[in-house]
Amino acid sequence: MAEPIPSSSGFFLPVTILVFSFFILQLFRSLCQRYFWCNCEICRAYLSSSWTKQFGNLCDWYSHLLKNSPTNTIHIHVLGNTITANPKNVEYMLKTRFDNFPKGKPFSAILGDFLGCGIFNVDGDMWRFQRKMASLELDRYSIRSFAFEIVNNEIERRLIPLLSTFSASNRGPNGSVLDLQDVFRRFSFDSICRFSFGLDPMCLEMSVPMSEFAVSFDLASRLSAERAMKASPLVWKAKRVLNLGSERELREAINVINVLAKEVIRQKRKRGFSNHKDLLSRFMRTVNDESFLRDIVVSFLLAGRDTVASALTSFFWLMANHRDVVVAIRAEADQVIGIGPNQSLKSFKQMQELNYLKAAIYESMRLYPPIQFDSKFCLNDDVLPDGTAVKRGTRVTYHPYAMGRLEEIWGSDCAEFKPERWLKNDGVSGSSVLPENPFQYPVFQAGLRVCLGKEMAIVELMSVALSLLRRFHIKLASPPPCDTHPRFSPGLTATFSGGLPVFVEEREKI
Ligand code: HEM
Numbered sequence: 001m002a003e004p005i006p007s008s009s010g011f012f013l014p015v016t017i018l019v020f021s022f023f024i025l026q027l028f029r030s031l032c033q034r035y036f037w038c039n040c041e042i043c044r045a046y047l048s049s050s051w052t053k054q055f056g057n058l059c060d061w062y063s064h065l066l067k068n069s070p071t072n073t074i075h076i077h078v079l080g081n082t083i084t085a086n087p088k089n090v091e092y093m094l095k096t097r098f099d100n101f102p103k104g105k106p107f108s109a110i111l112g113d114f115l116g117c118g119i120f121n122v123d124g125d126m127w128r129f130q131r132k133m134a135s136l137e138l139d140r141y142s143i144r145s146f147a148f149e150i151v152n153n154e155i156e157r158r159l160i161p162l163l164s165t166f167s168a169s170n171r172g173p174n175g176s177v178l179d180l181q182d183v184f185r186r187f188s189f190d191s192i193c194r195f196s197f198g199l200d201p202m203c204l205e206m207s208v209p210m211s212e213f214a215v216s217f218d219l220a221s222r223l224s225a226e227r228a229m230k231a232s233p234l235v236w237k238a239k240r241v242l243n244l245g246s247e248r249e250l251r252e253a254i255n256v257i258n259v260l261a262k263e264v265i266r267q268k269r270k271r272g273f274s275n276h277k278d279l280l281s282r283f284m285r286t287v288n289d290e291s292f293l294r295d296i297v298v299s300f301l302l303a304g305r306d307t308v309a310s311a312l313t314s315f316f317w318l319m320a321n322h323r324d325v326v327v328a329i330r331a332e333a334d335q336v337i338g339i340g341p342n343q344s345l346k347s348f349k350q351m352q353e354l355n356y357l358k359a360a361i362y363e364s365m366r367l368y369p370p371i372q373f374d375s376k377f378c379l380n381d382d383v384l385p386d387g388t389a390v391k392r393g394t395r396v397t398y399h400p401y402a403m404g405r406l407e408e409i410w411g412s413d414c415a416e417f418k419p420e421r422w423l424k425n426d427g428v429s430g431s432s433v434l435p436e437n438p439f440q441y442p443v444f445q446a447g448l449r450v451c452l453g454k455e456m457a458i459v460e461l462m463s464v465a466l467s468l469l470r471r472f473h474i475k476l477a478s479p480p481p482c483d484t485h486p487r488f489s490p491g492l493t494a495t496f497s498g499g500l501p502v503f504v505e506e507r508e509k510i
Contacts, residue, residue: 038077046076057488059372063402071386072406081395083373085402087409088385091439093376093396094447101396104377109233113240113254114224117292118299130296131452137282138452146277147456148348148463150194155467156344158204159187163472167504177477179499180316184309184464189214191460192304197264197280197297216256217301223250225492261294304453306493307370308460313500314368315361315465317486318417320476320502325360325419329469332356344467351462358433359422361461362441366410367417368486369443372401372494400442401494409440470507477501 042065045051055061065074066085073084084090093101102123115121119130137143166178186203189211193199201211223246227236239247264280273281283296319326336353337343345351375397378390390396407414410421422433438446444454451457468474478501489497 040077042074042076043078047078056485058490059399059401059488060485062373062399063405066399066402067406071388072408073384073386073388079395080393081375081397082384082388082390083397083399084384084386084388085399085406086384086386087403087437087439089388090398090403090442090446092385093398094439094442094445094449097382098448100379100382101376102379104379104395106233106377106395107228107375110227111224113250114220114257115298115302116295118295118302120299120302127449131449133283133286134452137279138456143277143279144455144459145348147195148351148459151191151460151463152345154187154191154194154204155463158190159183159464160467160471162204163468163504164506167472167506177501178504180474180502181309181313181496181500184312185306186214187464188305188308188312188460189217189301191308192301194278195456196278196300196304197268198276198278199264212256213260216253216260217305220250220253220257221302221306222491223247223253225490229490257298258294261297262290264297265290265293303451304457306495308457310370310494311361311365311368311457311461312464313496314370314486314494315364315461316468316474316502317476317496317500318364318367319465319469320474320479322417325417326469328419329357329360329465333466333470343470345463348459351459351466354462354466355423355433356419357462357466358458359419361458361465362422362433362436363417363419365443366404366441368494369400369404370493371443371445372488373397373399374442374445398442403440403442473505473507475503475505477503 045061051058051061055064062074062083063085066072066083071084072086073082073089075082103121104123108121108123111121117126119127119134122130162183163178183204189203190201193201193213201213203211203214226246227233230236236247239245240251243251265284268276268280268284273284279300280293280297283293287293287296332354334340336350337345375395378392378394378396381392382390384390384396403409405414413421422436424432424434438444438450444451444457487497489495
């Protein structure tokens with residue numbers, strides 16, 4: 001006699017129980033791996049957060065551990081994470097054994113909904129193709145002077161008027177404070193949008209509400225970063241399937257981004273792009289795929305927005321604490337550009353003569369890199385040059401923030417902010433900026449995936465720094481006690497928690 005066909009509930013119930021048990025087992029395994037397997041001193045301090053008694057930021061604690069490790073490499077076993085500040089290891093993973101240290105699937109999954117197949121989120125051929133396309137465009141001299149044009153236009157038309165209006169309406173010791181970090185985030189969003197796809201979101205026009213694009217972009221970037229902090233990926237994956245809480249918010253933010261990005265592309269198609277200089281127009285001449293173009297738009301926004309705002313925020317924090325450096329930057333500018341705060345830069349070429357300013361910017365990012373650490377996933381078992389064995393699947397992180405504080409690299413004065421260390425002949429006239437060793441200073445990453453926007457970023461940072469320092473006197477609203485570091489909020493890019501509240505006064509009025 002034929003076997004009776006099981007009823008659907010008789011079949012599905014055991015399967016559901018099986019799948020559910022599998023998920024619970026995976027969750028339990030992952031929690032065990034993270035929380036119960038290691039009882040070493042570092043893991044205990046990590047799990048109990050006892051490090052917070054001594055250090056204000058996780059990166060300061062890691063820097064302390066890395067400095068005291070004989071190999072400048074440590075392990076956080078409960079996170080399955082090897083962290084290194086050793087330049088030889090950095091060169092090995094970013095160049096020598098590049099193929100064995102890809103971004104890896106765990107990160108692609110975390111950022112996949114937001115970044116799609118954009119350059120930041122892919123490995124292999126998909127990455128190689130985009131890298132080639134983008135570097136053909138970004139390496140050109142013409143695109144750097146285009147960036148210079150856009151940035152200086154945004155500075156003259158919006159940034160300076162905004163600070164002037166603010167300073168005029170806030171004279172006197174009780175004037176109100178301006179959050180410079182917020183101003184820089186708006187500024188860099190406008191600049192990168194204009195540069196990347198010829199669109200002006202007008203974020204620096206304080207009278208106009210912050211663009212829906214910028215708000216959704218911030219939200220999607222924060223919520224995607226928070227996925228990485230969950231105890232197990234199963235937590236956010238389950239919430240995503242059920243469309244709950246932060247995952248529902250993320251989906252909604254991404255929907256807004258998708259609609260707006262598609263609209264940007266549609267408009268560009270309608271108006272024509274053959275003669276336009278922005279990056280999207282350049283890409284559209286060779287790429288037709290709509291969703292790929294969307295991913296390019298999003299990746300470039302992420303690349304050029306928060307990093308630049310972060311670099312500017314810490315630079316101005318340092319300037320407020322080092323008046324002697326401000327005086328030296330102004331003196332160099334008077335010599336190269338002409339005397340007086342209202343003399344402006346004439347060309348991109350003239351800017352390249354400002355060696356002391358460039359050195360100050362490099363020095364600022366040595367101590368406060370916008371991307372404090374960056375991780376890869378080891379594909380096959382390997383051994384790093386310092387002898388550290390790395391198992392397949394281990395997350396390996398290099399740590400530019402800690403590396404900027406290593407005596408072995410920078411000497412015994414590594415904790416001091418000294419732009420002169422970047423100048424040949426200690427800054428006497430005719431000196432030039434020494435080239436950095438990218439594996440000792442991986443602020444822009446290094447090796448095969450080195451940042452493609454580095455030159456543009458330097459142009460942007462120098463232009464803003466110069467214009468504001470020459471025209472304004474900027475003071476911290478609440479000066480920190482000596483030698484105190486800023487506190488950072490968790491996220492993909494270094495952000496000052498509480499912003500950068502300052503008083504601003506025009507120089508002629510001081
Ligand atoms: C101070 C400003 C900047 C810093 C510190 C910086 C730093 C970095 C770092 C550390 C990476 C590697 C990230 C990773 O692989 O996880 C990177 C990649 C990249 N950056 Fe930048 N960046 C800056 C500005 C910019 C700007 C303005 C642009 C665009 C115009 C840009 C375009 C890119 C691109 C396209 C990549 C991906 C390269 C690849 O994967 O092959 N960056 N950047």
